Amino acid sequence: MIGLHIVRILVVIFGLLPASLMAGGFWNSGDTTDLRVRIVEPYIEVRTGPAPGYPVVHASEKGEWLTILKRRTRWIQVRDDRGREGWVSVAAIAKTEDPTGATVDLKVRNFDEFARRDFEAGLLMGEFDGAPVTSVYGGYSMTRNLAAELWASHVLGSASEIRMVNANLVHQPFPEWRFSPFFTLGIGHLWVDPKVTLAQPEERDNSVGHAGLGIRAYITDRYFIRAELKEYKIFTTRKTNEEATEWKIGLSIFF
Amino acid sequence: MENRIKYLFLSLALVLVPTPGVAESLQPMIEPDVSPVPVDEALIDTEDFEIGIFAGVLSIEDFESSLLYGARLSYHLSETLFFELDAGFAEGGQTSFEKLAGNVQVLSDSEREYSYYSINLGYNVLPGEAFFSENYAFNTNFYLIGGAGATEFAGDTRFTINVGAGYQILLTDSVAIHLGLRQHYFRMDALGAEKTSINTEVSTALSVFF
Numbered sequence: 213m214i215g216l217h218i219v220r221i222l223v224v225i226f227g228l229l230p231a232s233l234m235a236g237g238f239w240n241s242g243d244t245t246d247l248r249v250r251i252v253e254p255y256i257e258v259r260t261g262p263a264p265g266y267p268v269v270h271a272s273e274k275g276e277w278l279t280i281l282k283r284r285t286r287w288i289q290v291r292d293d294r295g296r297e298g299w300v301s302v303a304a305i306a307k308t309e310d311p312t313g314a315t316v317d318l319k320v321r322n323f324d325e326f327a328r329r330d331f332e333a334g335l336l337m338g339e340f341d342g343a344p345v346t347s348v349y350g351g352y353s354m355t356r357n358l359a360a361e362l363w364a365s366h367v368l369g370s371a372s373e374i375r376m377v378n379a380n381l382v383h384q385p386f387p388e389w390r391f392s393p394f395f396t397l398g399i400g401h402l403w404v405d406p407k408v409t410l411a412q413p414e415e416r417d418n419s420v421g422h423a424g425l426g427i428r429a430y431i432t433d434r435y436f437i438r439a440e441l442k443e444y445k446i447f448t449t450r451k452t453n454e455e456a457t458e459w460k461i462g463l464s465i466f467f
Numbered sequence: 468m469e470n471r472i473k474y475l476f477l478s479l480a481l482v483l484v485p486t487p488g489v490a491e492s493l494q495p496m497i498e499p500d501v502s503p504v505p506v507d508e509a510l511i512d513t514e515d516f517e518i519g520i521f522a523g524v525l526s527i528e529d530f531e532s533s534l535l536y537g538a539r540l541s542y543h544l545s546e547t548l549f550f551e552l553d554a555g556f557a558e559g560g561q562t563s564f565e566k567l568a569g570n571v572q573v574l575s576d577s578e579r580e581y582s583y584y585s586i587n588l589g590y591n592v593l594p595g596e597a598f599f600s601e602n603y604a605f606n607t608n609f610y611l612i613g614g615a616g617a618t619e620f621a622g623d624t625r626f627t628i629n630v631g632a633g634y635q636i637l638l639t640d641s642v643a644i645h646l647g648l649r650q651h652y653f654r655m656d657a658l659g660a661e662k663t664s665i666n667t668e669v670s671t672a673l674s675v676f677f
Contacts, residue, residue, distance in 0.1 A: 247506050261606040261637075263546035263594045282512040282640075284676070285545045289640060311503030318508055335550065335586050337615055344626040346586060346615055368617055368626035407623060433545055463588065465544060 247280040249308035249316055256308075258298035262287035269298055278308070286433070321434045326466060327387050329353055334438055334464025341456035343369030356387040363400070376402040378422065394440075396424045402446070421445045428464070438464045514641065517541040519674025521555070521645070527581060527620075528664045531560025535668060541589070549589045551612065555668075557581040559620065562658070574657065578622045583651065585629050587614030597636060608635040612649070621657035628652045631668070645672040 251274050259266040262284045272278060278290040278300070287299045306318040319325060333350040344367070351361035359382040367374035380398020403417045426440025439461040446454040504510075518540050525535035537555030544550065559579040565571050593609040613630040631649030638644060651666040 247504060247510055249506055260596065260604070261594065263591070265594050266596070266606070280506065280511055282514050284514050285543050287546065288511070310506035312505045314505060316506045318506075335588075344615070346617070346626075348586070366617060368624060373624045405624075435544060435548075463550075465542075 247310075248277050249280065249305060249310055251276050251278065252309050252315075253304075253307050256300055256304050258290065258292075258296070258300055259287075260298060262289070262299045264301075266299065270296060278305075280305070323390065323430055325434070326430045326436065327356065329466035331467040332359075332436075332464050334462050336438060336440075336460035336462030338458065338460030340365070340367045340374070340444075340458040341369070343367050343374075345458060345460065347460060347462075351382065357384050358382070359384070361396075361398075371407055373405045373407070374402050375405070376400055376420070378420070380422070384428075391427055391429045393425065393427050396422075396426065396440070396442070398422055419447045421447070424458075434465050434467070436464050436466065438462055514676040515543045517543065517549075517643070517674045517676050519643075519645070519672045521647070521670045521672035523647075523668060523670025525555070525557040525581070526667045527557065527559045528666055529562050529658060530579070533557040533560060533581065535670060539672065539674070541674075546594070547591045549591075549610075551587040551589055551614070552584070553587065553616070554584045555582065574621055578620075578657075581618070581620045583616060583618040583627060585614050585616030585627065585651075587612050587629070589633075606637040609633075610635065612647075618651065618653050621655060623655065623657070625653040625655060629668075641676045643674050643676070645670075645674065647672065 251272055254274050255271040256278070257268045258270050258272060260269055272292055276292060278292055281289040281291055281297070283289075283302070284299075286302045288302055288305050289297060290300050290305075291297045302318055306316055308316050310316050330353055331351065332353070334348070336347045336349070338345055345365055347363055347365040349361050349363040351359045353359040361378075361380050361382060363376075363378040363380070365374075365376040365378070367376065378398050378400030380396045380400075382394050382396045384392055384394040386392050398421070400420045400422065401417065402420055422442045422444045424440050424442030426438065429437045429439075431437060440459070442458045442460075444456040444458060446456060448454055518538070520536070520538050522534070522536045524532050526532045535555055535557040537553060539551055539553045541549050541551040559574065559581055562573055565573055589610045589612040591608040591610045595607050595609070597605045597607045599605065610633050611631075612633060613628075615626065615628050617624050618627040629649050629651045631647060633645050633647035635643050635645050647668070647670050649668040649670075651668060653664055654661055655664045656662075
């Protein structure tokens with residue numbers, strides 16, 4: 213059961229982070245052409261590792277060529293013409309020139325990029341009808357105001373375990389705000405698995421409809437905090453439908 | 468410096484030595500067969516994901532210690548923060564009661580199978596370097612990690628919180644080993660009254676960036 217859930221999460225994660233995988237390719241071997249940049253600023257500091265705390269081992273001067281090896285988060289590993297390797301910040305590479313003489317087109321993630329994002333993915337936790345819930349989601353922004361999302365959630369209550377998938381539309385009236393509210397409307401399906409310790413366990417699955425509101429708050433680089441409140445209507449075969457309230461908060465990334 | 472000397476020397480040679488080809492046409496003698504490659508973000512190999520396998524020991528409260536193994540996938544958001552998805556498997560042993568009472572089984576064999584998943588956020592608190600002999604330096608990270616997920620054990624699936632710390636040693640720029648210590652907390656009622664089960668994991672992982 214957990215295994216299935218893990219597979220589902222992996223599918224969601226792999227399915228929704230294609231931008232990063234496409235950038236450079238999965239098994240990028242030596243057959244690609246070297247990417248080379250020429251330093252325009254007086255010098256560039258080269259460090260031993262991909263973080264600002266690593267020591268600067270050497271500096272490359274203006275006019276020297278660097279070969280780009282790979283990127284990790286905000287750092288790029290380079291090799292100079294003497295074969296020395298090290299890590300340089302993306303911001304420094306963004307000030308160099310490529311062989312065509314153009315300034316290297318590297319995005320430094322900031323708030324403007326956030327407002328223009330195409331994909332987002334994240335992890336949220338909270339409560340669904342009083343029980344802990346863990347959710348992962350991925351979303352695609354069709355316009356700056358409208359996005360489509362897919363969610364997978366796992367609710368672990370004291371009497372039952374619920375697995376749930378949802379699809380929803382998100383409308384964001386003010387995409388240019390740093391703290392941007394949104395409204396959401398969607399449908400989904402849930403599978404209830406009662407605890408074995410209870411007498412007469414009854415497995416069931418139901419369709420759900422939901423509406424909610426929430427907020428995205430841009431932090432830095434490509435992260436933002438997302439919090440939301442959703443009201444669920446669970447469509448049962450009985451005379452009355454059930455209702456559940458859910459709140460969640462978590463961290464998301466955008467591409 | 469060396470480049471500049473070459474440059475000077477070659478420019479001088481160009482002026483002094485008569486070159487017949489140049490006079491006749493401005494076409495280059497040899498057409499370059501490589502055109503300049505513009506650097507595009509999409510062409511850079513990005514290695515923000517890390518996939519790994521781990522093995523170690525899980526001490527399951529009331530149910531002895533067990534071999535633990537599993538897999539994890541991380542996504543590095545920045546040099547300090549990363550998401551990690553973990554799945555692990557172990558097997559609960561016998562309680563002291565079962566051992567003393569003899570022919571008593573508190574749980575069936577399938578209920579003793581312990582599995583969990585967790586979604587965590589890690590924070591590299593102390594990035595650094597470790598030196599092995601005179602010749603090798605490895606980049607390292609000491610990180611704190613915590614998150615939530617679910618544990619399936621004793622015929623029940625429970626919401627689980629885990630916190631811990633780890634030490635990552637990068638053998639190369641793409642291959643790392645991890646040493647980790649984590650505590651898993653969940654509520655369980657298999658032995659009568661509901662209580663918090665505290666389980667300690669000590670593990671070693673091997674991972675690759677892609």
